[in-house]
Amino acid sequence: MAYGQKTEYRLRMRAQVVLHAARSRSNARIAAETGLHVDTVRLWRGRFADEGIAGLADRRRSGRPPLFTTLQAAEVTALACRLPAETGVPLSCWTAPELAREAAKRGIATSVSASTVRRWLAQDVLKPWQYRSWIFITDPHFRTRAERVLELYARTFEGVALGGDEYVISADEKTSIQARCRCHPTLAPGQARAMRVNHTYGRGGCLAYLAAYDVHHAKVFGRTEPRTGIAPFMNLVAQVMSVEPYTSAKRVFWIVDNGSSHRGQKAAGRLSAAFPNAVMVHTPVHASWLNQVEIYFSVVQRKVVSPNDFTDLAQVGDRLRAFEDRYNATAQPFQWKFTTSDLDDLLARLDRHTTDHLQESSVSLAA
Structure with missing residues:
Protein backbone atom coordinates (compact mmCIF):
# COMPACT_ATOMS: atom_id res chain seq x y z
CA MET A 1 0.00 0.00 0.00
CA ALA A 2 2.80 2.40 0.81
CA TYR A 3 4.54 2.06 -2.56
CA GLY A 4 1.82 0.81 -4.93
CA GLN A 5 1.47 2.77 -8.16
CA LYS A 6 -2.34 2.52 -8.11
CA THR A 7 -2.86 3.05 -4.41
CA GLU A 8 -4.89 6.08 -3.48
CA TYR A 9 -2.87 8.90 -1.98
CA ARG A 10 -4.72 8.85 1.34
CA LEU A 11 -4.18 5.08 1.74
CA ARG A 12 -0.50 5.42 0.80
CA MET A 13 0.02 8.04 3.50
CA ARG A 14 -1.75 5.92 6.12
CA ALA A 15 0.38 2.90 5.20
CA GLN A 16 3.55 5.00 5.54
CA VAL A 17 2.43 6.03 9.02
CA VAL A 18 2.12 2.35 9.97
CA LEU A 19 5.55 1.48 8.52
CA HIS A 20 7.21 4.36 10.36
CA ALA A 21 5.48 3.26 13.57
CA ALA A 22 6.79 -0.30 13.05
CA ARG A 23 10.26 1.19 13.22
CA SER A 24 9.44 2.50 16.72
CA ARG A 25 9.44 6.14 15.66
CA SER A 26 7.49 8.72 17.63
CA ASN A 27 4.37 10.40 16.38
CA ALA A 28 6.15 13.75 16.17
CA ARG A 29 8.93 12.31 14.01
CA ILE A 30 6.44 10.51 11.74
CA ALA A 31 4.50 13.76 11.32
CA ALA A 32 7.67 15.60 10.37
CA GLU A 33 8.75 12.98 7.81
CA THR A 34 5.33 12.51 6.18
CA GLY A 35 4.11 16.11 6.35
CA LEU A 36 0.97 15.10 8.23
CA HIS A 37 -0.41 16.62 11.38
CA VAL A 38 0.57 14.80 14.56
CA ASP A 39 -3.11 14.21 15.40
CA THR A 40 -3.58 12.53 12.04
CA VAL A 41 -0.57 10.28 12.68
CA ARG A 42 -1.95 9.39 16.13
CA LEU A 43 -5.37 8.56 14.63
CA TRP A 44 -4.16 6.09 12.00
CA ARG A 45 -1.52 4.57 14.23
CA GLY A 46 -4.18 3.83 16.82
CA ARG A 47 -6.67 2.52 14.26
CA PHE A 48 -4.11 0.06 12.88
CA ALA A 49 -3.15 -1.10 16.37
CA ASP A 50 -6.82 -1.82 17.18
CA GLU A 51 -8.17 -3.16 13.86
CA GLY A 52 -5.23 -4.02 11.61
CA ILE A 53 -5.45 -3.34 7.84
CA ALA A 54 -9.24 -2.86 8.05
CA GLY A 55 -8.69 0.09 10.37
CA LEU A 56 -7.00 2.09 7.62
CA ALA A 57 -10.22 2.29 5.56
CA ASP A 58 -12.67 5.16 5.92
CA ARG A 59 -15.54 4.43 8.24
CA ARG A 60 -19.08 4.69 6.97
CA ARG A 61 -20.62 8.08 7.46
CA SER A 62 -24.29 8.62 8.08
CA GLY A 63 -24.26 11.92 6.22
CA ARG A 64 -26.38 14.93 6.95
CA PRO A 65 -29.90 13.96 8.03
CA PRO A 66 -32.57 14.76 5.41
CA LEU A 67 -34.32 18.09 5.82
CA PHE A 68 -37.52 16.97 4.09
CA THR A 69 -39.57 13.80 4.20
CA THR A 70 -40.70 11.80 1.21
CA LEU A 71 -44.26 12.86 2.03
CA GLN A 72 -43.34 16.53 1.62
CA ALA A 73 -41.67 15.83 -1.72
CA ALA A 74 -44.74 13.86 -2.85
CA GLU A 75 -47.09 16.71 -1.85
CA VAL A 76 -45.09 19.26 -3.85
CA THR A 77 -44.99 16.90 -6.83
CA ALA A 78 -48.75 16.39 -6.60
CA LEU A 79 -49.21 20.16 -6.51
CA ALA A 80 -47.09 20.49 -9.66
CA CYS A 81 -49.37 17.99 -11.41
CA ARG A 82 -52.37 20.30 -10.98
CA LEU A 83 -53.12 23.46 -12.93
CA PRO A 84 -52.50 26.59 -10.84
CA ALA A 85 -56.02 27.83 -11.63
CA GLU A 86 -57.47 24.68 -10.05
CA THR A 87 -55.72 25.53 -6.78
CA GLY A 88 -56.80 29.17 -6.76
CA VAL A 89 -53.37 30.53 -7.71
CA PRO A 90 -53.46 33.27 -10.42
CA LEU A 91 -50.76 31.72 -12.59
CA SER A 92 -50.81 30.16 -16.04
CA CYS A 93 -48.24 27.49 -15.15
CA TRP A 94 -46.02 26.49 -12.26
CA THR A 95 -42.34 27.32 -11.94
CA ALA A 96 -39.93 25.97 -9.34
CA PRO A 97 -39.80 29.25 -7.33
CA GLU A 98 -43.61 29.54 -7.40
CA LEU A 99 -43.99 25.94 -6.23
CA ALA A 100 -41.52 26.57 -3.41
CA ARG A 101 -43.44 29.68 -2.38
CA GLU A 102 -46.78 27.86 -2.53
CA ALA A 103 -45.41 24.92 -0.54
CA ALA A 104 -44.38 27.27 2.27
CA LYS A 105 -47.73 29.05 2.09
CA ARG A 106 -49.67 25.77 2.41
CA GLY A 107 -47.53 24.60 5.29
CA ILE A 108 -46.06 21.66 3.40
CA ALA A 109 -42.62 22.83 4.47
CA THR A 110 -41.44 25.76 6.55
CA SER A 111 -38.98 26.81 3.87
CA VAL A 112 -37.86 25.05 0.69
CA SER A 113 -35.58 26.28 -2.07
CA ALA A 114 -36.43 26.33 -5.76
CA SER A 115 -33.46 24.06 -6.51
CA THR A 116 -34.82 21.45 -4.10
CA VAL A 117 -38.23 21.60 -5.78
CA ARG A 118 -36.57 21.31 -9.18
CA ARG A 119 -34.66 18.22 -7.98
CA TRP A 120 -37.90 16.59 -6.75
CA LEU A 121 -39.60 17.24 -10.07
CA ALA A 122 -36.63 15.90 -12.02
CA GLN A 123 -37.06 12.52 -10.34
CA ASP A 124 -40.41 12.17 -12.15
CA VAL A 125 -39.28 14.10 -15.27
CA LEU A 126 -41.81 16.83 -14.52
CA LYS A 127 -41.50 20.27 -16.11
CA PRO A 128 -44.77 22.09 -15.35
CA TRP A 129 -43.42 25.34 -16.83
CA GLN A 130 -43.48 23.76 -20.31
CA TYR A 131 -46.59 23.19 -22.41
CA ARG A 132 -47.66 21.84 -25.78
CA SER A 133 -50.75 22.87 -27.71
CA TRP A 134 -53.12 20.36 -29.30
CA ILE A 135 -56.55 20.23 -30.92
CA PHE A 136 -59.31 17.65 -30.97
CA ILE A 137 -60.31 16.08 -34.25
CA THR A 138 -63.39 17.79 -35.68
CA ASP A 139 -63.42 16.35 -39.21
CA PRO A 140 -66.00 13.52 -39.36
CA HIS A 141 -64.06 12.01 -42.27
CA LYS A 337 -42.68 6.92 -40.57
CA PHE A 338 -46.30 7.70 -39.64
CA THR A 339 -48.37 4.83 -41.06
CA THR A 340 -52.02 3.79 -40.98
CA SER A 341 -51.25 1.63 -37.92
CA ASP A 342 -49.96 4.72 -36.12
CA LEU A 343 -53.09 6.53 -37.23
CA ASP A 344 -55.30 3.86 -35.64
CA ASP A 345 -53.31 4.07 -32.39
CA LEU A 346 -53.65 7.85 -32.39
CA LEU A 347 -57.40 7.74 -32.93
CA ALA A 348 -57.79 5.08 -30.20
CA ARG A 349 -55.87 7.23 -27.70
CA LEU A 350 -57.92 10.30 -28.57
CA ASP A 351 -61.13 8.28 -28.25
CA ARG A 352 -60.13 7.09 -24.78
CA HIS A 353 -59.17 10.62 -23.79
CA THR A 354 -62.50 12.00 -25.05
CA THR A 355 -64.46 9.30 -23.24
CA ASP A 356 -62.64 9.90 -19.95
CA HIS A 357 -63.12 13.66 -20.30
CA LEU A 358 -66.85 13.27 -20.90
CA GLN A 359 -67.16 10.95 -17.91
CA GLU A 360 -65.36 13.43 -15.65
CA SER A 361 -67.56 16.24 -16.92
CA SER A 362 -70.74 14.26 -16.25
CA VAL A 363 -69.56 13.40 -12.73
CA SER A 364 -68.74 17.03 -11.93
CA LEU A 365 -72.12 18.18 -13.27
CA ALA A 366 -73.90 15.54 -11.21
CA ALA A 367 -72.05 16.66 -8.10
Whole structure:
Protein backbone atom coordinates (compact mmCIF):
# COMPACT_ATOMS: atom_id res chain seq x y z
CA MET A 1 0.00 0.00 0.00
CA ALA A 2 2.80 2.40 0.81
CA TYR A 3 4.54 2.06 -2.56
CA GLY A 4 1.82 0.81 -4.93
CA GLN A 5 1.47 2.77 -8.16
CA LYS A 6 -2.34 2.52 -8.11
CA THR A 7 -2.86 3.05 -4.41
CA GLU A 8 -4.89 6.08 -3.48
CA TYR A 9 -2.87 8.90 -1.98
CA ARG A 10 -4.72 8.85 1.34
CA LEU A 11 -4.18 5.08 1.74
CA ARG A 12 -0.50 5.42 0.80
CA MET A 13 0.02 8.04 3.50
CA ARG A 14 -1.75 5.92 6.12
CA ALA A 15 0.38 2.90 5.20
CA GLN A 16 3.55 5.00 5.54
CA VAL A 17 2.43 6.03 9.02
CA VAL A 18 2.12 2.35 9.97
CA LEU A 19 5.55 1.48 8.52
CA HIS A 20 7.21 4.36 10.36
CA ALA A 21 5.48 3.26 13.57
CA ALA A 22 6.79 -0.30 13.05
CA ARG A 23 10.26 1.19 13.22
CA SER A 24 9.44 2.50 16.72
CA ARG A 25 9.44 6.14 15.66
CA SER A 26 7.49 8.72 17.63
CA ASN A 27 4.37 10.40 16.38
CA ALA A 28 6.15 13.75 16.17
CA ARG A 29 8.93 12.31 14.01
CA ILE A 30 6.44 10.51 11.74
CA ALA A 31 4.50 13.76 11.32
CA ALA A 32 7.67 15.60 10.37
CA GLU A 33 8.75 12.98 7.81
CA THR A 34 5.33 12.51 6.18
CA GLY A 35 4.11 16.11 6.35
CA LEU A 36 0.97 15.10 8.23
CA HIS A 37 -0.41 16.62 11.38
CA VAL A 38 0.57 14.80 14.56
CA ASP A 39 -3.11 14.21 15.40
CA THR A 40 -3.58 12.53 12.04
CA VAL A 41 -0.57 10.28 12.68
CA ARG A 42 -1.95 9.39 16.13
CA LEU A 43 -5.37 8.56 14.63
CA TRP A 44 -4.16 6.09 12.00
CA ARG A 45 -1.52 4.57 14.23
CA GLY A 46 -4.18 3.83 16.82
CA ARG A 47 -6.67 2.52 14.26
CA PHE A 48 -4.11 0.06 12.88
CA ALA A 49 -3.15 -1.10 16.37
CA ASP A 50 -6.82 -1.82 17.18
CA GLU A 51 -8.17 -3.16 13.86
CA GLY A 52 -5.23 -4.02 11.61
CA ILE A 53 -5.45 -3.34 7.84
CA ALA A 54 -9.24 -2.86 8.05
CA GLY A 55 -8.69 0.09 10.37
CA LEU A 56 -7.00 2.09 7.62
CA ALA A 57 -10.22 2.29 5.56
CA ASP A 58 -12.67 5.16 5.92
CA ARG A 59 -15.54 4.43 8.24
CA ARG A 60 -19.08 4.69 6.97
CA ARG A 61 -20.62 8.08 7.46
CA SER A 62 -24.29 8.62 8.08
CA GLY A 63 -24.26 11.92 6.22
CA ARG A 64 -26.38 14.93 6.95
CA PRO A 65 -29.90 13.96 8.03
CA PRO A 66 -32.57 14.76 5.41
CA LEU A 67 -34.32 18.09 5.82
CA PHE A 68 -37.52 16.97 4.09
CA THR A 69 -39.57 13.80 4.20
CA THR A 70 -40.70 11.80 1.21
CA LEU A 71 -44.26 12.86 2.03
CA GLN A 72 -43.34 16.53 1.62
CA ALA A 73 -41.67 15.83 -1.72
CA ALA A 74 -44.74 13.86 -2.85
CA GLU A 75 -47.09 16.71 -1.85
CA VAL A 76 -45.09 19.26 -3.85
CA THR A 77 -44.99 16.90 -6.83
CA ALA A 78 -48.75 16.39 -6.60
CA LEU A 79 -49.21 20.16 -6.51
CA ALA A 80 -47.09 20.49 -9.66
CA CYS A 81 -49.37 17.99 -11.41
CA ARG A 82 -52.37 20.30 -10.98
CA LEU A 83 -53.12 23.46 -12.93
CA PRO A 84 -52.50 26.59 -10.84
CA ALA A 85 -56.02 27.83 -11.63
CA GLU A 86 -57.47 24.68 -10.05
CA THR A 87 -55.72 25.53 -6.78
CA GLY A 88 -56.80 29.17 -6.76
CA VAL A 89 -53.37 30.53 -7.71
CA PRO A 90 -53.46 33.27 -10.42
CA LEU A 91 -50.76 31.72 -12.59
CA SER A 92 -50.81 30.16 -16.04
CA CYS A 93 -48.24 27.49 -15.15
CA TRP A 94 -46.02 26.49 -12.26
CA THR A 95 -42.34 27.32 -11.94
CA ALA A 96 -39.93 25.97 -9.34
CA PRO A 97 -39.80 29.25 -7.33
CA GLU A 98 -43.61 29.54 -7.40
CA LEU A 99 -43.99 25.94 -6.23
CA ALA A 100 -41.52 26.57 -3.41
CA ARG A 101 -43.44 29.68 -2.38
CA GLU A 102 -46.78 27.86 -2.53
CA ALA A 103 -45.41 24.92 -0.54
CA ALA A 104 -44.38 27.27 2.27
CA LYS A 105 -47.73 29.05 2.09
CA ARG A 106 -49.67 25.77 2.41
CA GLY A 107 -47.53 24.60 5.29
CA ILE A 108 -46.06 21.66 3.40
CA ALA A 109 -42.62 22.83 4.47
CA THR A 110 -41.44 25.76 6.55
CA SER A 111 -38.98 26.81 3.87
CA VAL A 112 -37.86 25.05 0.69
CA SER A 113 -35.58 26.28 -2.07
CA ALA A 114 -36.43 26.33 -5.76
CA SER A 115 -33.46 24.06 -6.51
CA THR A 116 -34.82 21.45 -4.10
CA VAL A 117 -38.23 21.60 -5.78
CA ARG A 118 -36.57 21.31 -9.18
CA ARG A 119 -34.66 18.22 -7.98
CA TRP A 120 -37.90 16.59 -6.75
CA LEU A 121 -39.60 17.24 -10.07
CA ALA A 122 -36.63 15.90 -12.02
CA GLN A 123 -37.06 12.52 -10.34
CA ASP A 124 -40.41 12.17 -12.15
CA VAL A 125 -39.28 14.10 -15.27
CA LEU A 126 -41.81 16.83 -14.52
CA LYS A 127 -41.50 20.27 -16.11
CA PRO A 128 -44.77 22.09 -15.35
CA TRP A 129 -43.42 25.34 -16.83
CA GLN A 130 -43.48 23.76 -20.31
CA TYR A 131 -46.59 23.19 -22.41
CA ARG A 132 -47.66 21.84 -25.78
CA SER A 133 -50.75 22.87 -27.71
CA TRP A 134 -53.12 20.36 -29.30
CA ILE A 135 -56.55 20.23 -30.92
CA PHE A 136 -59.31 17.65 -30.97
CA ILE A 137 -60.31 16.08 -34.25
CA THR A 138 -63.39 17.79 -35.68
CA ASP A 139 -63.42 16.35 -39.21
CA PRO A 140 -66.00 13.52 -39.36
CA HIS A 141 -64.06 12.01 -42.27
CA PHE A 142 -60.68 12.32 -40.59
CA ARG A 143 -59.64 8.68 -40.80
CA THR A 144 -60.75 8.23 -44.40
CA ARG A 145 -58.92 11.32 -45.61
CA ALA A 146 -55.82 10.70 -43.52
CA GLU A 147 -55.63 7.07 -44.64
CA ARG A 148 -55.80 8.13 -48.29
CA VAL A 149 -52.85 10.51 -47.80
CA LEU A 150 -50.78 7.93 -45.91
CA GLU A 151 -51.44 5.30 -48.57
CA LEU A 152 -50.21 7.70 -51.25
CA TYR A 153 -47.01 8.18 -49.27
CA ALA A 154 -46.69 4.39 -49.32
CA ARG A 155 -47.33 4.46 -53.11
CA THR A 156 -50.80 2.92 -53.06
CA PHE A 157 -54.21 4.39 -53.90
CA GLU A 158 -57.51 2.68 -53.10
CA GLY A 159 -55.64 -0.54 -52.41
CA VAL A 160 -53.74 -0.59 -55.74
CA ALA A 161 -50.01 0.07 -55.99
CA LEU A 162 -49.02 3.14 -57.98
CA GLY A 163 -47.25 2.62 -61.27
CA GLY A 164 -43.97 4.08 -62.39
CA ASP A 165 -45.80 6.79 -64.35
CA GLU A 166 -47.84 8.01 -61.34
CA TYR A 167 -46.58 10.75 -59.02
CA VAL A 168 -47.49 12.26 -55.66
CA ILE A 169 -47.16 16.01 -55.17
CA SER A 170 -47.49 17.77 -51.81
CA ALA A 171 -48.35 21.46 -52.20
CA ASP A 172 -49.14 24.45 -50.03
CA GLU A 173 -48.45 28.17 -49.52
CA LYS A 174 -46.19 29.91 -47.04
CA THR A 175 -47.77 33.29 -46.51
CA SER A 176 -46.48 36.67 -45.39
CA ILE A 177 -42.74 36.33 -45.88
CA GLN A 178 -41.59 39.84 -45.05
CA ALA A 179 -38.64 41.82 -46.32
CA ARG A 180 -37.23 43.44 -43.19
CA CYS A 181 -34.36 45.76 -43.96
CA ARG A 182 -32.30 46.13 -40.79
CA CYS A 183 -31.26 49.68 -39.96
CA HIS A 184 -27.69 48.48 -39.33
CA PRO A 185 -25.83 45.72 -41.18
CA THR A 186 -25.92 42.22 -39.75
CA LEU A 187 -22.62 41.27 -38.12
CA ALA A 188 -21.08 37.90 -38.92
CA PRO A 189 -20.29 35.54 -36.03
CA GLY A 190 -16.85 35.65 -34.48
CA GLN A 191 -14.87 33.92 -31.79
CA ALA A 192 -17.15 33.37 -28.77
CA ARG A 193 -19.75 35.62 -30.41
CA ALA A 194 -23.01 34.78 -32.16
CA MET A 195 -24.23 36.49 -35.31
CA ARG A 196 -25.77 39.82 -34.40
CA VAL A 197 -28.92 41.17 -36.05
CA ASN A 198 -30.12 44.68 -35.39
CA HIS A 199 -33.55 44.81 -33.76
CA THR A 200 -34.79 47.89 -35.65
CA TYR A 201 -35.87 47.40 -39.25
CA GLY A 202 -37.83 48.93 -42.06
CA ARG A 203 -40.68 47.06 -43.71
CA GLY A 204 -40.26 46.28 -47.39
CA GLY A 205 -43.56 44.46 -47.95
CA CYS A 206 -44.36 40.77 -47.96
CA LEU A 207 -45.00 37.99 -50.44
CA ALA A 208 -46.31 34.44 -50.55
CA TYR A 209 -44.14 31.43 -51.35
CA LEU A 210 -45.95 28.56 -53.09
CA ALA A 211 -44.21 25.20 -53.31
CA ALA A 212 -44.97 21.77 -54.75
CA TYR A 213 -42.89 18.88 -53.43
CA ASP A 214 -42.56 15.56 -55.26
CA VAL A 215 -42.82 13.20 -52.30
CA HIS A 216 -40.98 10.20 -53.76
CA HIS A 217 -38.40 12.04 -55.86
CA ALA A 218 -37.59 14.90 -53.44
CA LYS A 219 -37.92 17.64 -56.05
CA VAL A 220 -39.29 21.08 -55.21
CA PHE A 221 -41.09 23.47 -57.57
CA GLY A 222 -41.62 26.91 -56.09
CA ARG A 223 -42.77 30.36 -57.04
CA THR A 224 -43.42 33.66 -55.32
CA GLU A 225 -46.65 35.61 -55.65
CA PRO A 226 -47.86 38.93 -54.22
CA ARG A 227 -50.65 37.05 -52.41
CA THR A 228 -52.32 33.68 -52.20
CA GLY A 229 -55.52 32.70 -53.98
CA ILE A 230 -56.97 30.48 -56.66
CA ALA A 231 -55.01 32.05 -59.53
CA PRO A 232 -51.59 31.87 -57.81
CA PHE A 233 -52.21 28.23 -56.87
CA MET A 234 -53.23 27.32 -60.40
CA ASN A 235 -50.07 29.06 -61.64
CA LEU A 236 -48.07 26.68 -59.44
CA VAL A 237 -50.00 23.69 -60.79
CA ALA A 238 -49.35 24.82 -64.38
CA GLN A 239 -45.66 25.27 -63.59
CA VAL A 240 -45.41 21.63 -62.50
CA MET A 241 -47.80 20.01 -64.96
CA SER A 242 -46.21 21.70 -67.97
CA VAL A 243 -42.93 19.80 -67.58
CA GLU A 244 -42.05 16.14 -67.86
CA PRO A 245 -42.61 13.61 -66.47
CA TYR A 246 -45.82 15.13 -65.09
CA THR A 247 -47.25 16.24 -68.43
CA SER A 248 -47.42 12.71 -69.82
CA ALA A 249 -47.96 10.94 -66.48
CA LYS A 250 -50.91 8.63 -66.02
CA ARG A 251 -51.93 10.36 -62.78
CA VAL A 252 -50.45 13.09 -60.61
CA PHE A 253 -51.91 13.24 -57.11
CA TRP A 254 -51.93 16.68 -55.52
CA ILE A 255 -52.07 16.53 -51.71
CA VAL A 256 -53.33 19.85 -50.34
CA ASP A 257 -54.87 21.12 -47.13
CA ASN A 258 -58.20 22.92 -46.82
CA GLY A 259 -56.95 26.41 -47.56
CA SER A 260 -59.28 28.78 -49.38
CA SER A 261 -57.37 28.56 -52.67
CA HIS A 262 -57.90 24.79 -53.03
CA ARG A 263 -60.79 23.85 -50.76
CA GLY A 264 -63.53 21.36 -51.48
CA GLN A 265 -64.80 19.53 -54.54
CA LYS A 266 -65.03 22.73 -56.57
CA ALA A 267 -61.24 23.10 -56.39
CA ALA A 268 -60.80 19.41 -57.28
CA GLY A 269 -63.02 19.85 -60.31
CA ARG A 270 -61.16 22.98 -61.36
CA LEU A 271 -57.86 21.09 -61.18
CA SER A 272 -59.05 18.08 -63.16
CA ALA A 273 -60.66 20.34 -65.78
CA ALA A 274 -57.38 22.14 -66.37
CA PHE A 275 -55.26 18.98 -66.21
CA PRO A 276 -57.18 15.72 -66.71
CA ASN A 277 -54.39 13.56 -65.25
CA ALA A 278 -54.27 15.58 -61.99
CA VAL A 279 -56.13 14.27 -58.93
CA MET A 280 -56.62 16.49 -55.87
CA VAL A 281 -56.47 14.80 -52.46
CA HIS A 282 -57.34 16.81 -49.35
CA THR A 283 -55.86 16.28 -45.91
CA PRO A 284 -58.35 16.26 -43.01
CA VAL A 285 -59.38 19.57 -41.47
CA HIS A 286 -56.74 20.89 -39.01
CA ALA A 287 -54.25 18.22 -40.16
CA SER A 288 -51.73 20.11 -42.26
CA TRP A 289 -49.05 18.12 -40.42
CA LEU A 290 -49.91 15.28 -42.80
CA ASN A 291 -48.71 17.41 -45.71
CA GLN A 292 -45.00 16.74 -46.33
CA VAL A 293 -44.40 20.12 -47.94
CA GLU A 294 -44.76 21.60 -44.44
CA ILE A 295 -41.47 19.89 -43.57
CA TYR A 296 -39.83 21.65 -46.51
CA PHE A 297 -41.33 24.96 -45.36
CA SER A 298 -39.79 24.43 -41.92
CA VAL A 299 -36.40 23.98 -43.61
CA VAL A 300 -36.94 27.20 -45.56
CA GLN A 301 -37.87 29.05 -42.38
CA ARG A 302 -34.75 27.92 -40.55
CA LYS A 303 -32.24 28.23 -43.37
CA VAL A 304 -33.51 31.09 -45.54
CA VAL A 305 -36.03 33.33 -43.82
CA SER A 306 -34.65 33.55 -40.25
CA PRO A 307 -33.13 35.89 -39.33
CA ASN A 308 -35.03 38.11 -41.75
CA ASP A 309 -32.72 40.73 -43.23
CA PHE A 310 -33.58 41.60 -46.85
CA THR A 311 -33.32 44.91 -48.63
CA ASP A 312 -36.50 44.35 -50.68
CA LEU A 313 -38.91 41.69 -51.94
CA ALA A 314 -36.79 41.02 -55.02
CA GLN A 315 -33.97 39.85 -52.80
CA VAL A 316 -36.39 37.55 -50.94
CA GLY A 317 -37.52 35.97 -54.19
CA ASP A 318 -33.97 35.56 -55.47
CA ARG A 319 -32.89 33.92 -52.22
CA LEU A 320 -35.81 31.47 -52.29
CA ARG A 321 -35.19 30.47 -55.90
CA ALA A 322 -31.47 30.02 -55.27
CA PHE A 323 -32.23 27.86 -52.25
CA GLU A 324 -34.56 25.69 -54.36
CA ASP A 325 -31.70 24.90 -56.73
CA ARG A 326 -29.37 24.19 -53.82
CA TYR A 327 -31.94 21.96 -52.12
CA ASN A 328 -32.84 20.00 -55.25
CA ALA A 329 -29.16 19.25 -55.91
CA THR A 330 -28.80 17.09 -52.79
CA ALA A 331 -32.34 16.42 -51.51
CA GLN A 332 -33.47 12.98 -50.38
CA PRO A 333 -37.10 11.94 -49.75
CA PHE A 334 -38.25 12.53 -46.19
CA GLN A 335 -38.24 9.40 -44.02
CA TRP A 336 -41.96 9.43 -43.36
CA LYS A 337 -42.68 6.92 -40.57
CA PHE A 338 -46.30 7.70 -39.64
CA THR A 339 -48.37 4.83 -41.06
CA THR A 340 -52.02 3.79 -40.98
CA SER A 341 -51.25 1.63 -37.92
CA ASP A 342 -49.96 4.72 -36.12
CA LEU A 343 -53.09 6.53 -37.23
CA ASP A 344 -55.30 3.86 -35.64
CA ASP A 345 -53.31 4.07 -32.39
CA LEU A 346 -53.65 7.85 -32.39
CA LEU A 347 -57.40 7.74 -32.93
CA ALA A 348 -57.79 5.08 -30.20
CA ARG A 349 -55.87 7.23 -27.70
CA LEU A 350 -57.92 10.30 -28.57
CA ASP A 351 -61.13 8.28 -28.25
CA ARG A 352 -60.13 7.09 -24.78
CA HIS A 353 -59.17 10.62 -23.79
CA THR A 354 -62.50 12.00 -25.05
CA THR A 355 -64.46 9.30 -23.24
CA ASP A 356 -62.64 9.90 -19.95
CA HIS A 357 -63.12 13.66 -20.30
CA LEU A 358 -66.85 13.27 -20.90
CA GLN A 359 -67.16 10.95 -17.91
CA GLU A 360 -65.36 13.43 -15.65
CA SER A 361 -67.56 16.24 -16.92
CA SER A 362 -70.74 14.26 -16.25
CA VAL A 363 -69.56 13.40 -12.73
CA SER A 364 -68.74 17.03 -11.93
CA LEU A 365 -72.12 18.18 -13.27
CA ALA A 366 -73.90 15.54 -11.21
CA ALA A 367 -72.05 16.66 -8.10
